[in-house]
Amino acid sequence: MTQKVDTKFKREPKRGSHDFKLACDMLDAGKICHVGFTLDEQPYVVPMAYARMGDQLLIHGSIASRLVKNLAAGLRCCVTVTHFDGLVYARSTFNSSMNYRSVMVFGVAHVISDTDEKRRCIQALVDHLMPGRRADLRMSTIKELNATSMLALPIETFSTKCRTGPPSDSKSDMNARVWAGVVPLRLNAGEPIDAPDMIPGIKRPDYL
């Protein structure tokens, strides 16, 4: 049964878009997504790693995973990626807000079963999550590949939403003697921590 997904923005439509390039930029800027699906009328929202490969969104997991098994069987899903860009301090609680970019992709994922294609997908995931790392790692074994399911969700039915800029306060609050503005937020990498059991003498690679 084909299901119509409602991606028409009702609330704050000026913040919304269906531009593919914008959606790709938002997807490429993130590392984790939340995968939503419904089983027996109970919604679940599961955080996962992902990567974009062209017009496909890739997620992967153990062949034993409930999510993977159900999505592979054709269960509809919604994958959301959110970037939390700032806290917006308005002059009232009502107008206090967040700056953000978010993208939602809807549809049915399909399983990548061809071994070479699966390897390409794994490479895309590693390249996205840990750029530069792939060249240092051995190839996945057939046993490892068989233990992993790779799912591709077409980036066809999607929407993006974005809030930027300062607070938008009511005229009646503009004379309030309270600080107003934005505190930008960003995810930063910390200092790498060497594995305690690493062979001595291995230098930290530049890509860290």
Ligand SMILES: Cc1cc2nc3c(=O)[nH]c(=O)nc-3n(C[C@H](O)[C@H](O)[C@H](O)COP(=O)(O)OP(=O)(O)OC[C@H]3O[C@@H](n4cnc5c(N)ncnc54)[C@H](O)[C@@H]3O)c2cc1C
């Ligand atoms: C970090 C963050 C914090 C937020 N905090 C709040 C909050 O506290 N309260 C609040 O009301 N809203 C918040 N929003 C906005 C929220 O995501 C919804 O856009 C809003 O609540 C409207 O929901 P709706 O179902 O009524 O939208 P509708 O306009 O009815 O949604 C219709 C369609 O528009 C698209 N759409 C809607 N929202 C988004 C989105 N965020 N990203 C991509 N596509 C979208 C979907 O395709 C959806 O099916 C936040 C968003 C982000 C990213």
